[in-house]
Amino acid sequence: MTDPFLAIADPSRRQMLNLLSKESLTINSLAENFDISRPAVSKHVKVLYNAGFIDIKNIGREHYCILKQDGFDELQEWIDYFDNFWGSKLKKLEALLNNKLK
Amino acid sequence: MKRDIIQRWFFEQRPEIVWEFLTDPELIAQWLMKNNFKPIVGHKFNFYSKPKIKFGFDGIVYCEVLEVQPYKKLAYSWKGGPGNGKITLDSIVTWTLTTKKNGTELQLEHTGFKGIKNYFAYLAMNKGWGSQIRNRLETLLLNNMKEIKK
Numbered sequence: 001m002t003d004p005f006l007a008i009a010d011p012s013r014r015q016m017l018n019l020l021s022k023e024s025l026t027i028n029s030l031a032e033n034f035d036i037s038r039p040a041v042s043k044h045v046k047v048l049y050n051a052g053f054i055d056i057k058n059i060g061r062e063h064y065c066i067l068k069q070d071g072f073d074e075l076q077e078w079i080d081y082f083d084n085f086w087g088s089k090l091k092k093l094e095a096l097l098n099n100k101l102k
Numbered sequence: 103m104k105r106d107i108i109q110r111w112f113f114e115q116r117p118e119i120v121w122e123f124l125t126d127p128e129l130i131a132q133w134l135m136k137n138n139f140k141p142i143v144g145h146k147f148n149f150y151s152k153p154k155i156k157f158g159f160d161g162i163v164y165c166e167v168l169e170v171q172p173y174k175k176l177a178y179s180w181k182g183g184p185g186n187g188k189i190t191l192d193s194i195v196t197w198t199l200t201t202k203k204n205g206t207e208l209q210l211e212h213t214g215f216k217g218i219k220n221y222f223a224y225l226a227m228n229k230g231w232g233s234q235i236r237n238r239l240e241t242l243l244l245n246n247m248k249e250i251k252k
Contacts, residue, residue: 005190093134096133097123
């Protein structure tokens with residue numbers, strides 16, 4: 001699984017997610033919005049797919065990119081991780097400071 | 103469950119003492135992590151901890167001091183990644199100390215996650231998002247908007 005932070009660190013990929021948040025698009029119609037080669041677009045799509053941000057559905061002969069929640073869940077995990085991290089560290093600091101008072 | 107990383111703590115000590123615990127490497131190591139911090143803007147330093155494979159983190163936090171206002175404010179960048187100089191987490195930690203009647207209020211902000219910030223700005227502008235996603239991340243978004251305004 002690709003790191004979701006890495007996945008959204010690239011501006012083209014963020015732009016792709018932005019476009020896909022409005023409507024599901026085929027890889028071809030997604031590619032029309034970018035000045036990069038079709039294989040390069042496919043590569044970005046693959047990264048987003050591996051990070052869990054999108055799903056790819058085959059309808060007829062077209063591959064549609066559809067937003068998915070997993071990538072967001074993992075971002076949330078990070079945020080929660082750091083919130084807990086700081087909470088426990090600051091608790092330690094509090095104990096240290098209180099020790100100093102005595 | 104909290105969605106943002108802003109924490110406010112109250113300590114019974116004066117800001118001068120709390121400041122010492124934020125800026126003296128030996129004292130910092132006692133509650134946070136081993137480090138080679140110096141309270142000088144532009145100083146590059148590291149925090150050292152255990153690697154967290156699940157999060158693609160090699161155990162070293164790469165930092166640079168961004169702001170030093172003695173007894174009031176301290177900010178540094180906070181970067182990390184899976185190793186080999188690859189950075190996947192690019193963020194900023196800001197400490198703000200406020201003098202109170204019987205002590206000090208210490209505020210921690212961990213923000214500016216690169217990529218995320220722009221990304222949540224998109225979220226805000228978009229009506230296409232499902233309300234579920236929007237609600238889940240609303241607080242985080244507000245947090246990031248605040249930072250954009252600064």
